[in-house]
Amino acid sequence: MEIIIIETKTVPTIKVVQNGKTIYLHSKYNPMNEVYSWVENFVKIMKTNENILIIGLGAGYHIKQIALACKNQKVNVIEFNDEFYSWFIKSIFYESLSTLENVCLLSFSRLSVNEKERLFSSYSSTNIKIHKSGMDLIPEKYVPLQSLLKDLQYQQLTIDHQIDSLIENFDKNTLLNDVGIGKLRDDYRGRPMILASAGPSLTKQLPLLKEIKEEGLITIGAVGTAIKPMLKSEIIPDFFMISDPNKATLSQLVDVNIPEAKLFYLSTAFYETVLLHQGERYILYQHGFGEAENRAKKRNEPLIKTGGSVATSLLDTMIWLGAKSVALVGQDLAYTHGQSHAKGAHLQKIVNVTSNQLQVDNYDKNGLVNTSKNLTIYRKWLELYAQEHSDLSLYNCTEGGAYIENWNHIPLFKYKEIIK
Incomplete structure (x- = not known):
């Protein structure tokens, strides 16, 4: 040197x-x-x-x-x-x-x-x-640790680029004086749940998801991007979440009227999107944002681990609410069949595969599937979360996308049978 x-x-x-x-x-x-x-x-x-x-x-x-x-x-x-x-x-x-x-x-x-x-x-x-x-x-001898540091650095750079938006949204959202989720815990304790994300594999799960909703035995939570594809199949989740601080989330709820579903939103979510929902709203305070942590302490509200995505945030919310079990649907964490999202999702597009595209084990572990850096970080978070919460009943019922270590991989219809 x-x-x-x-x-x-x-x-x-x-x-x-x-x-x-x-x-x-x-x-x-x-x-x-x-x-x-x-x-x-x-x-x-x-x-x-x-x-x-x-x-x-x-x-x-x-x-x-x-x-x-x-x-x-x-x-x-x-x-x-x-x-x-x-x-x-x-x-x-x-x-x-x-x-x-x-x-x-x-x-x-x-x-x-x-x-x-x-x-x-x-x-x-x-x-x-x-x-x-x-x-x-x-040094090369610290390559495993370097991978962890790179993930953390990537997340911090994302926050750095959005810091002004985070602060502005927090200030405006707190002025709404919405209640937190603290009072909801007893409403959901011991309930089996499904977390619906907007990955490409959500499309094929919608018919069964509609049956499950009509039976009413499983609580369904969704990320904001999954709302429009679900509504096209006449599925209204029990609650849904938005977390992104950017204006792009507006398209998730424009022309959407589901007052019967509860909206959970991170304290730094884009405030104009929050205002679009005409039903019950609940503000969530997250780990890793100082002002949110201070306010949660003052209001005796829980702190939610975000993991960097709306789906990871929603998972920790479900667990805090006392979910008996959680099944992931549409959580591809990959570009299944070259698609970015489910049909009808506002971000849905075809992903052009390049020679240096990142690849990981697919859902069935019999091949590889294309993915990206940020999706890989979310997958690692989910794997670590399951490892650290080995007492939880966590299932990946996406039936497509990437394999998630430490999660039980079963079809959605089997999860439906298990919880009866």
């Missing part, structure tokens, strides 16, 4: 040449502009009463700015590359951090086994921030 200090028009940056690859740990032109934006977005969503974990030393500028902005919080910094860590603590960049009392620099390899195992679980997801240098310099 060759480490070179490069001058810019503001402060020096660091160039690393490793395995024939050149990496700049900060901007080659204006490192501080990059840092200010990075820190500003982080401070907006983090919890102010918990410690902070930063992945990646870089040149230390980002660390110093966070430490100064959060003087009452401890800032722990993990570097995975031993060689770079040893160079850094002897460099000029270390000096500006050494006087900061709330900063602690750590080399991952020098942590104990227990410390490594507890590393991420010791922090709220909002208080973990991954710097590009932390990913660029991670």
